[in-house]
Amino acid sequence: MKGLFCRAAASDAELTFLMEEMSPPDVLCSHQVRVRVKACGLSPLDLKLLRDVGVHRELVPVGREVAGVVLQVGPKVSSFQPEDEVVGILPLDSSYSGLCEVIAVDEYYLVQKPEKLTSVCVAGALRDGLCAYTALHTHARMAAGHTLLVMDGASPFGLMCIQLACYHGLKVLTMSQSAQQHTFLEQLRPSVGVQDPLVVRVIPAQDESSDLLSVVLEETGGLGVDIVVDSGVCLHEDKEEKKLLPHKHDIISVLGVGGHWVTSHQDLQLDPPDCRLLHLKSASVSFLNPEVWTASSAQQGRYLHVLKDIVEKMSTGVLRPQPEEALPLYEATVAMETVQRHQKKKVVVQL
Structure with a gap:
């Protein structure tokens, strides 16, 4: 064998x-x-x-x-x-x-x-489901009425986060990396019950004119989101990398007061201005490691x-x-x- x-x-x-x-x-x-x-x-x-x-x-x-x-x-x-x-x-x-x-x-x-x-x-899906549960339940303590931003909603992990959050009554925003992903995310519907979209707003990351902060503030009445879940972070102003990954400052900027950022980036580095902004918002950061179970x-x-x-x-x-x-x-x-x-x-x- x-x-x-x-x-x-x-x-x-x-x-x-x-x-x-x-x-x-x-x-x-x-x-x-x-x-x-x-x-x-x-x-x-x-x-x-x-x-x-x-x-x-x-x-x-x-x-x-x-x-x-x-x-x-x-x-x-x-x-x-x-x-x-x-x-x-x-x-x-x-x-x-x-x-x-x-x-x-x-x-x-x-x-x-x-x-x-x-x-x-x-x-094929058990690990992604476990990651979603760990991020939203264990770290973010999600509750009905919270607003969630999933940075990579079309990935297997992001899709699990979206579906789990909608089941528990959260308002979900997400980002797409391509036109095909954008269409897929906008067409997501629950399998039972009211057939409203699972995602209230899909933000195209490939569109340079799309400002993440302004869109999030528009959707949340200027308050910011309660939870952000990423699948990786851009630490520096690298134009090529930033096209694929959100910048850490952008993520902190869209957080609301008392917000929670769950990151998959193992080597995340926060500069003093980043920490200061987190402190002003009384926000927190958690590292997603599903192996801890x-x-x-x-x-x-x-x-x-x-x-x-x-x-x-x-x-x-x-x-x-x-x-x-x-x-x-x-x-x-x-x-x-x-x-x-x-x-x-x-x-x-x-x-």
């Missing part, structure tokens, strides 16, 4: 991905379950994060968002039975690649998969509750991710190289 692994190198540019033989243990631990994997989502590998949390391996397993069927359960497992369909995210220190045909994983990292959901759909067991119960809620909302149509085309296993190595170079944000492999 083979799985996909990454061979660590001196620099991330020299990473190599290869298929290696691996076999699951014959005897399961008390709370482990043996799962036959049916689909696995591939996301970019963050080797720096692994080193920071003390995971040092020459071969790093690749593919952690898995969906499959339980084959066998350990003696103290209480949540699952054989033939149950499950979905989950393998922990950072897992020795298994999600592309192995059979894996062994603790029951505390899995939840039941609803029958309505396909394995490919849930494996599996890196720490302090809130394991809450984490499982979040995963259950995500798959339930996906099965009822509240969260509707963009469908991902499933790739066969023999294309996994090349596909992962593409994902790692950020040429594609998500790939799903069907086993």
